[in-house]
Amino acid sequence: MPAVPTTYRNGCGTFLGLKLHQAADEHPCSECLIAEERRLLEATLLRELVPVRPTPLEPLPPITPEQAARNLATLNAEMRRPPRVPNCGSYAAWQRHQRNGEEIDPACATAARRYRKTRNLALQQMTGRAA
Structure with missing residues (x-):
């Protein structure tokens, strides 16, 4: 079955626009192709910039009541601090x-x-x- 000719929409140039082209079984317009290429490139860049922290193989030890109290005090102190501008x-x-x-x-x-x-x-x- 041949693809339907490309229709330009208000959403062209976005990920949603690309999905609308695919749902209508038509060739994506150039704006949607460029936006998808940029989205994939940014996803690649961000993945390279965010350090990966491996998941520990063994389960974490339980927290003692003293640690829980210290954590709660730290959280409360941080919540009272005005946000950094x-x-x-x-x-x-x-x-x-x-x-x-x-x-x-x-x-x-x-x-x-x-x-x-x-x-x-x-x-x-x-x-x-x-x-």
Whole structure:
């Protein structure tokens, strides 16, 4: 059975768009193919950046009541501490401004541009073409 011609949708360029093409038994559009390639590349990059911690072969020993009390005291102390707020001039601070609907200061805007530029250059080098 020949594949149905490609239909362009509002969701094209996303993982959902690719799945819609597959469900309709049609060839994915170029936007969906590029998005899927980028998604797989980022998954590969993240897997390489996250250290793997092997699962212990033997079961963990039970926690004593003293250890449980110490753990609870540490947790309570951490919960009372105010959350750390990223300093302005970083990508994390830019994300905080975006999330909270705050005005973005020039230092955070510069940090966000630098982050995106570095990330795009890394993707270009890994794929061998412009992202």
